[in-house]
Amino acid sequence: MAKGxxxxxxxxxxSIGPERNTVKKILxxxxxxxxxxxxxxxxxxxxxxxxxxADGKEGLESVRLTKPDxxxxxxxxxxxxxxxxxxxxxxxxSTKHIPVMLMTASTQDALEENTIKMGVDDYILKxxxxxxxxxxxxxxxx
Amino acid sequence: MGIGILVLLGRxxxxxxxxxxxxxxxxxxxxxxxxxxxxGVSIFFFNRTQASRWGIALAGAGALIAFFKLIEYILGWxxxxxxxxxxxxxxxxxxxxxxxxxxxxxxxxxxxxxLPTHRWYHLSEFLLLVVVLTSSFAxxxxxxxxSSITRTAPFYIAMSLNTxxxxxxxxxxxxxxxxxxxxxxxxxxxxxxxxxxxxLLPVSIFLPVILSVLSLQGQKAGLYGTELGxxxxxxxxxxxxALVIWFNAQLLNHMDLxxxxxxxxxxxxxxxxxxxxxxxxxxLRTPLTVIKESVSxxxxxxxxxxxxxxxxxxxxxxRNVDRLGRLINGVLDYQKLESQHVExxxxxxxxxxxxxxxxxxxxxxxxxxxxxxxxxxxxxLPHLKFDTDKIIQVLINLTNNAMxxxxxxxxxxxxxxxxxxxxxxxxxxxGMGIKKEDLGKLFQSFSQISTxxxxxxxxxxxxxxxxxxxxxxxxxxxxxxxxxxxGSTFYFILPIKEHRA
Numbered sequence: 001m002a003k004g005x006x007x008x009x010x011x012x013x014x015s016i017g018p019e020r021n022t023v024k025k026i027l028x029x030x031x032x033x034x035x036x037x038x039x040x041x042x043x044x045x046x047x048x049x050x051x052x053x054a055d056g057k058e059g060l061e062s063v064r065l066t067k068p069d070x071x072x073x074x075x076x077x078x079x080x081x082x083x084x085x086x087x088x089x090x091x092x093x094s095t096k097h098i099p100v101m102l103m104t105a106s107t108q109d110a111l112e113e114n115t116i117k118m119g120v121d122d123y124i125l126k127x128x129x130x131x132x133x134x135x136x137x138x139x140x141x142x
Numbered sequence: 143m144g145i146g147i148l149v150l151l152g153r154x155x156x157x158x159x160x161x162x163x164x165x166x167x168x169x170x171x172x173x174x175x176x177x178x179x180x181x182g183v184s185i186f187f188f189n190r191t192q193a194s195r196w197g198i199a200l201a202g203a204g205a206l207i208a209f210f211k212l213i214e215y216i217l218g219w220x221x222x223x224x225x226x227x228x229x230x231x232x233x234x235x236x237x238x239x240x241x242x243x244x245x246x247x248x249x250x251x252x253x254x255x256x257l258p259t260h261r262w263y264h265l266s267e268f269l270l271l272v273v274v275l276t277s278s279f280a281x282x283x284x285x286x287x288x289s290s291i292t293r294t295a296p297f298y299i300a301m302s303l304n305t306x307x308x309x310x311x312x313x314x315x316x317x318x319x320x321x322x323x324x325x326x327x328x329x330x331x332x333x334x335x336x337x338x339x340x341x342l343l344p345v346s347i348f349l350p351v352i353l354s355v356l357s358l359q360g361q362k363a364g365l366y367g368t369e370l371g372x373x374x375x376x377x378x379x380x381x382x383x384a385l386v387i388w389f390n391a392q393l394l395n396h397m398d399l400x401x402x403x404x405x406x407x408x409x410x411x412x413x414x415x416x417x418x419x420x421x422x423x424x425x426l427r428t429p430l431t432v433i434k435e436s437v438s439x440x441x442x443x444x445x446x447x448x449x450x451x452x453x454x455x456x457x458x459x460x461r462n463v464d465r466l467g468r469l470i471n472g473v474l475d476y477q478k479l480e481s482q483h484v485e486x487x488x489x490x491x492x493x494x495x496x497x498x499x500x501x502x503x504x505x506x507x508x509x510x511x512x513x514x515x516x517x518x519x520x521x522x523l524p525h526l527k528f529d530t531d532k533i534i535q536v537l538i539n540l541t542n543n544a545m546x547x548x549x550x551x552x553x554x555x556x557x558x559x560x561x562x563x564x565x566x567x568x569x570x571x572x573g574m575g576i577k578k579e580d581l582g583k584l585f586q587s588f589s590q591i592s593t594x595x596x597x598x599x600x601x602x603x604x605x606x607x608x609x610x611x612x613x614x615x616x617x618x619x620x621x622x623x624x625x626x627x628x629g630s631t632f633y634f635i636l637p638i639k640e641h642r643a
Binding site for chain 2: 041126
């Protein structure tokens with residue numbers, strides 16, 4: 001167990017290196033299990049490693065612990081809202097490089113405002129097209 | 143309405159009774175009575191229909207008789223129309239000059255009452271007011287017992303009391319025959335001002351008359367002198383007016399409070415509705431996302447192979463999920479526009495560029511449907527200030543509609559100047575067109591007119607309502623021209639703002 005952190009940092013240092021085919025890790029933070037289920041299914045099929053968290057607090061811990069390559073973040077969640085989670089991620093030196101994509105059922109206008117304030121890297125509106133989601137994920141992660 | 147009939151009856155009574163009943167007062171001349179009948183019946187017709195021919199004819203006849211009498215007076219010559227009409231011995235029973243004048247004025251007023259322009263109506267009102275003034279003056283003379291007022295000159299015959307009162311009633315009837323116009327409108331209205339005037343006007347008309355008569359009687363009876371009489375009169379008028387105004391103010395305050403309360407309730411209701419809609423829309427989106435993505439996963443074969451029929455049905459499901467999504471977005475959009483929560487990012491720019499871009503984005507879908515796209519853009523249009531995304535949304539909506547309802551032909555996007563300070567942008571199609579009776583419904587939310595093809599068009603019923611709201615937010619207008627069977631042109635007009643500091 002004590003070997004956990006060095007192992008993770010070893011993997012990460014490897015992914016930054018020339019070899020690009022390492023399995024990318026995506027963390028989905030959403031309080032709707034069905035949403036997690038459908039996104040996870042597709043991403044796993046595409047070969048990503050997917051971890052999940054059911055609320056903002058758990059998600060933030062998971063980000064700090066596993067340092068994923070991308071965070072898919074729901075906006076409205078119990079305990080910690082998406083914007084707070086994002087702020088925390090971007091505040092922390094060790095996690096601020098991780099791209100965050102916001103998934104929300106909110107409307108366009110409100111979102112654009114929030115995006116700037118929160119510092120997310122991209123956002124997607126629910127309900128989204130699968131291709132749109134995948135394209136955006138690819139753009140952020142590759 | 144009823145007043146006209148009442149006047150008619152009242153005047154008939156005048157005719158039969160009062161002429162003989164009051165022999166000591168200046169009695170009612172038969173020609174006067176005839177003129178009253180003419181005017182009264184005329185108003186009666188005016189009450190029933192707009193600009194009745196009979197009404198105008200009768201009023202004209204009244205004016206004509208009065209006009210002849212007027213000439214008689216002016217020329218000092220006696221044709222004896224009134225005497226000729228009735229074979230009675232009416233030695234001194236002439237129509238008074240002010241009576242004649244009044245008849246002439248009332249007749250003319252009624253003739254011009256329903257002429258189309260406002261100016262005529264104002265003239266009519268003015269004439270009637272003159273009649274009111276002269277007859278009130280005469281009536282006052284009787285009330286205060288001053289003979290010189292009732293006779294315009296001592297050697298002429300006076301207007302009788304019943305004549306003057308009947309005139310007042312006639313004028314009232316004439317005013318009331320058009321309760322939606324002019325001066326009387328404020329009396330018949332629903333507003334606070336109308337309530338106030340209905341309370342104050344009778345008091346301000348009758349109170350001074352009654353009080354002054356009483357005070358005059360007191361003086362004549364020798365109860366007090368002139369100075370004391372005037373003092374008592376003034377005091378009474380002041381006190382009573384103050385009381386009336388005070389009560390009225392209380393009433394107004396009360397009504398104002400009620401109005402404010404209602405306003406708050408309305409605002410609260412609008413807020414609750416808005417919150418509710420946005421909450422519902424949010425809650426709808428999450429399950430919709432799950433359905434959409436689940437269907438997509440199966441459809442794309444990610445979860446295993448499916449056969450053609452299964453794929454077909456999943457395709458149908460996907461299409462309808464998308465439609466539901468559009469509908470939710472539409473409801474939210476519309477709701478926000480209606481509650482004016484949307485901020486428009488107004489930028490000064492070239493509208494032609496936006497139209498051309500929108501047109502380009504439609505080239506492929508139009509081609510695949512076998513339709514032609516034409517751009518008719520007026521070059522060098524002055525720049526307009528508008529929100530690009532919102533105007534594109536409108537253009538997309540209009541072009542989408544045009545495409546949906548056109549089977550073959552051309553769809554034209556055009557821009558042109560309207561006068562010197564507005565630009566018209568139009569989307570024309572050669573589709574089925576819109577029936578006249580449906581045109582009005584087009585811009586209402588959730589109104590899809592029957593297209594003959596059922597609801598296969600897949601619209602949300604909100605597109606045009608949203609587009610209209612967007613254009614109205616730009617201080618523009620949105621309209622439609624259509625010939626059924628030949629096509630429709632939807633267009634909006636945006637104002638050009640002068641930006642010179």
